[in-house]
Amino acid sequence: MNKELEFQNIYQQNYPRVIGLCLGYVKGNEFLAKDLAQEVFLKVFQNLPHFKQQSKVSTWIYRITVNTCLLELRKKKYVDLKTDVENEETSNPIETENRFEKMYKCIDSLSTENRSIILLELEEVPQNEIAEIIGISHAAIRTRIHRIKDQLSNCVKHERF
C-alpha cells in the first residue's frame, strides 16, 4: 500500500481519538484542537516510514498526540482559554456548558503528567497502553489513575473557579 493511501486510512480511523484527546488539552476549544490535530497528523505522515509496528498503531499515534500537544501548548502558550463546549444530548445547554467548563478546568489544574494520564483514561485507552504512552510501569499507572480519579472527582464536586 502506498504511503498516502496508508495515511488516509490511519487518518480516518484515528481522527476521533486524536481530536478527542486534543480537545482535553485545550479546554474543549474546537478551533485550537483542530489545529493541534493537524499538527499531530503531519507528524504521523512524516514518521510513517519509520513506524516499526512494535506497538499498536493507536498507541503510536497517542504517543505522538500527547507529545505534540505538550510541546505546542508550551510554545504557543494557550493560557486562559475560553472553554468551548457543545453537547447535543442534554436538554439544558447552560447546565451542560457549566458542567463541562468545570470538568475542563479541573483537568487543566492537574500536573502535565497527570493530565495526560487522565485524558487517556477518559478516552478509554487500556491501562497497559497508557503505561506505554507515558513511559511508566503498568502498576504505577494503576495506582496513579486511582489517585487522579479521586482528585478529579473532588475538584468537579467542590472546587470553584
Place this chain on the structure above:
Amino acid sequence: MSDFNNIKQQWAQRQIPLPQEKDINNIIEKSKTIKKKQITGQIVLVTTVLVLIWFFFYVSAYQNSRAFLGLGIMIGSLLLRIGIEFLSMTKKTYIPEDQDMKSYILKIIRYYKQRKFIHFLVTPLLFLSYIFGFWLLLPVFKVELSAGFYTYILVSSTVIFVALAILIIFQIRKELSLLKEFILGT
C-alpha cells in the same frame, strides 16, 4: 454511580468534530512544502558559504593582513554561528515524537539546556568577535572609501549591531521561557 464514572459518562457525550477529506490533502501538501523548505534552507546555507569565500578572494583580502584578519574573523564567526544553528535545528528535528512522554520531555529539556549554553556563551562570544572583526576593518575602510561612504558604513553597521543584539536577546528570552515551562510542568 461513582463521581468518576459520572465524569466519564459526560466525557463520552462530548461532540467530536468529524474527519474532513480536504484536511488529509492539506496535511500531505504541508509535509511536502516543509521538505521543500528544508532543501531550500540547505541550498541557501551552502550558497552563503560559497559567496563569502568568493567575496574574500574578490576583495583580495589576503593581500592586506589587517583586512585578512578582520574579514576572516567576521566570516569565520558568521559561518560558525550558521553551522551551530543548522546542527541544533537538525538535532531537534530528530527528537522522535513517537517515543513515550517521559523520554520525550527529558530529551526536549536536554535540548533546550544545550541551547542555553549556545545562547549564553557561544552566541555572545561569536557576536563580539564579529564586531571585533568589523572594528579591525574600519581603518582599511577609512583609507579605501570616501568619507561619506565610510560614515554611512559606520552608522548603518552600528544600527544593525544594536538591532541584532535586541533580536538575539528576544530570541534567547523566548527559548528560556519555554525551557522554564517544561521544567515546571514535569
